Amino acid sequence: GQSLEQPSEVTAVEGAIVQINCTYQTSGFYGLSWYQQHDGGAPTFLSYNGLDGLEETGRFSSFLSRSDSYGYLLLQELQMKDSASYFCAVRDWDRDDKIIFGKGTRLHILP
Amino acid sequence: GAVVSQHPSWVICKSGTSVKIECRSLDFQATTMFWYRQFPKQSLMLMATSNEGSKATYEQGVEKDKFLINHASLTLSTLTVTSAHPEDSSFYICSARVGTDPHEQYFGPGTRLTVT
Numbered sequence: 001g002q003s004l005e006q007p008s009e010v011t012a013v014e015g016a017i018v019q020i021n022c023t024y025q026t027s028g029f030y031g032l033s034w035y036q037q038h039d040g041g042a043p044t045f046l047s048y049n050g051l052d053g054l055e056e057t058g059r060f061s062s063f064l065s066r067s068d069s070y071g072y073l074l075l076q077e078l079q080m081k082d083s084a085s086y087f088c089a090v091r092d093w094d095r096d097d098k099i100i101f102g103k104g105t106r107l108h109i110l111p
Numbered sequence: 112g113a114v115v116s117q118h119p120s121w122v123i124c125k126s127g128t129s130v131k132i133e134c135r136s137l138d139f140q141a142t143t144m145f146w147y148r149q150f151p152k153q154s155l156m157l158m159a160t161s162n163e164g165s166k167a168t169y170e171q172g173v174e175k176d177k178f179l180i181n182h183a184s185l186t187l188s189t190l191t192v193t194s195a196h197p198e199d200s201s202f203y204i205c206s207a208r209v210g211t212d213p214h215e216q217y218f219g220p221g222t223r224l225t226v227t
Contacts, residue, residue: 042204042218043155087154098145099206099216103154 002026004102022088030091117219134205140185141207
């Protein structure tokens, strides 16, 4: 089976940096993705790591270590609009490349 | 960019009735479409995968006779919740995939279903 673990909630201050961790267990790992979802909205794609290392996209970075089955999303210069839920997700080639989501981390940002 | 639409965006229906939700890829042809369900403050749970012209593949625990999926064309998939009950009230989200790259899977805005 598959499992993805991430913290349920994280709180940070505006302007600060926050890291959201994700550990996964899957039979056919293909890559780790991160999605952002605001209340009542659809998930939006943030980043993807297919190989080990760091991927940077503006204020957001994502890291993957395949040997540790671990990744994280790093958000810098936090803004109030970053308050949302963040989901790590895996593509599982053992399941026809379907994207399976973690339970999500609710990010609260304090002014 | 690629856009996926859903209709309706929200719907209220009475227990025992059926509701159809449409998912359309507006500016691209989707090889595969996916249907997810999300309860409040929970994750997106994959319900089924559909490919144009073939039967949908349902995830374990999802009743295929209750959640009817039709993928009539490369731009349209529909989910029909039959004989809806209050426990079916949820946020239903579709996504459409163009190729195999995860960047190429796009999500619709979701449909909020409330069954009274």
